[in-house]
Amino acid sequence: MFKTKNLSPQQLSAFTALILSVPISIGIWVLRPSWVIALVSFIVTFIGSYLMIRFVLESFIYRKIKLIYKFIYQTKASKREETYYKYILPQKGIDEVRADVEKWAEQRSAEIESLKKNEAYRKEFLQNLAHEFKTPIFAIQGYIDSLLDGAMENPELAKRFLENASRNVVRMVNLAEDLDEISRLESGEQPLYKQNFIIQELIKEVYETLSIKTSARNIRCSIKKGCEYPIAVFADKEKIRQVINNLLENAAKYGKQDGSIVASIYKTDGEHVLIEFSDDGIGIAEEHLPRIFERFYRTDRGRSRDGGGTGLGLAICKHIIEAHGQTMHVRSKVDVGTTIGFTLDARRD
Incomplete structure (x- = not known):
């Protein structure tokens, strides 16, 4: 017809x-x-x-x-x-032209929405960055002013002020180093040196490194039963060590007293390996889960700042894993615990 x-x-x-x-x-x-x-x-x-x-x-x-x-x-x-x-x-035909214009309008609308979100994220990031630097700077300034106003005459007080100022300087240095690392990861300037290694052995090494922190809160670190069989992955070992270290430090910091951290390792499809770390700590509210990998995003700003973190640990982990061409994920429930994990390439011959 x-x-x-x-x-x-x-x-x-x-x-x-x-x-x-x-x-x-x-x-x-x-x-x-x-x-x-x-x-x-x-x-x-x-x-x-x-x-x-x-x-x-x-x-x-x-x-x-x-x-x-x-x-x-x-x-x-x-x-x-x-x-x-x-x-x-x-x-x-005219209808085909109309369809093209409508498609273009939808694309532009999506781009505008994305730009708005990026602008909001940029503003929030700059505000957080200014706040993170401002806090230690003001603290250092306060200690120095106190010393100049006479606190230097009291050796014990002067020593305490200098130690506090030094801790804030270290915090600023750590913040600058973390920002620099994220910038290099985002720009691809930091190369990956991939090799085959047993992931369980690396996890045990990090467990041993953090044993003082976990022992102080009587947190038991283990590998899940059935996951002990050695599984090799192909990745940058030192970068993955950094990822595991950051994840375990968070688990130890927010895990409950006399709690546990359990690592699980699975082969998924013959080409990838899934690594997960589960704790039974305070958990993360559902509304925070989509944003926990953002730079400076904190679910509890006061407590995490008192813990001495820069707010960049999970963001660095995410960038490292994405640099490997893989993804991270998180599951959590308040007062039940958190499971956070990532995938890596399986061993390559």
């Missing part, structure tokens, strides 16, 4: 010319009943109408449509695009 919904300019011109030519030819045949004259008049009328209608459509209507397309792409047209505007675009 003939459809007029998506006619091109040529088809629309021919269809309109046909509608005009038929009654005119019939009228001429009625006045002068000669098939030859009627046929000639039909051909002349059809060709003339077709050329005129097509000229009007392409010159006045599709020229405007071409301008719309050029406005959409907002760039000087290349030779390829000029060919598109001249030969391919005129073949499109």
Whole structure:
């Protein structure tokens, strides 16, 4: 069945010319009943109408449509695009052009929404960054002013102030180093030195490194039963050590007294290995879960700042794992605990 919904300019011109030519030819045949004259008049009328209608459509209507397309792409047209505007675009029907414009509008709307979110994130990041640096700077300034105002005459008080100032300097240095590392990871300037290694052995090494912190709160660290069998992964060992160390430090910091941290290791599909760390600590509220890998995002600002963290640990972990082409995930429930994990490539021969 003939459809007029998506006619091109040529088809629309021919269809309109046909509608005009038929009654005119019939009228001429009625006045002068000669098939030859009627046929000639039909051909002349059809060709003339077709050329005129097509000229009007392409010159006045599709020229405007071409301008719309050029406005959409907002760039000087290349030779390829000029060919598109001249030969391919005129073949499109009005509905197809409308669909293209609607698609472009949806894309621009999505881009604008993304820009708004990025702008909000940028503002929040700058506010957090200023706050993170301002806190130790003001503390250092306060200690120095106190020393200059006479506290230096009291050796014991002067020593305490200097020690506190030193701790704040260390905090600023750590913050600057973490920011620098994130910048290098984001820009790809920090290369990865991948190798095959047994992930359980690395986890045990980090357990041993953090044994003083975990023992102080009587937190038991273990590998889940059934996951002890050695599994090799292909990754940058020192970078993954940093990831595991950051995750376990958080688990030890927010885990409950006399609690536990359990590591689980699974082969997923023969090409990847899943590593997870579970604690039975305070947990994370559901509304915070989508944002915990953001820089400086804290679910409890006061407590985490008192703990001495920079607020960049999980962001660094995420960047390291993504630099390996993998992903991180988290599951948590308040007062039940948190499970956070990531995937790595399996051993490569």
